[in-house]
Amino acid sequence: DIQMTQSPSSLSASVGDRVTITCRASEGISNYLAWFQQKPGKAPKSLIYAASSLQSGVPSKFSGSGSGTDFTLTISSLQPEDFATYYCQQYNSYPITFGQGTRLEIK
């Protein structure tokens, strides 16, 4: 199975900050990488697919980049509603696997 490793595991930031989360795959996955946001008790929300394509309706403050094994999710101008846990997920090969998550907290 492909292992997905996110860093950091947790991150404190202030409203208005720009933050970057990193995801590394244990082997190359081309651009078959998705990011999603999770808040307690709510359905996970898809943000990005194909490493850098924004899902419909997702604001452009979210951006993704990378290819192969190294990927990033950047969130600009943090707002209170952005504080959540973020996950990466690879879908290059079976089984689909996920990162362990990055918890973004308000400083």
Next chain:
Amino acid sequence: QVQLQESGPGLVKPSETLSLTCTVSGGSINSYYWSWIRQTPGKGLEWIGYIYYSGNTNYNPSLKNRVTISVDRSTNQFSLKLNSVTAADTAVYYCARDGHGSNWYGDFDLWGRGTLVTVSS
């Protein structure tokens, strides 16, 4: 808009079968791939498997011997059965949609809110 809702027992006894249903509302189950995913504090997120509306399935090898996913197009639902459960199967179970229609990619554009299933006697 399309919404997914998981339903089923919240408590299952060890060695018994876990059964969950996902209801698709606001849209058709046809022409999409549908998955089950679970989340535990210890192992994180784990993809269980998918079903196409036509009935084709693919399962995670780690669970393949115990899992069955089925679809009922007449009720716009798909279901998960996991047999011989243990405490390790205690998790929040999510249903999700691959947003690419008749082409399977494996990225999920739509998720349900999840349902907690506890395995305990």
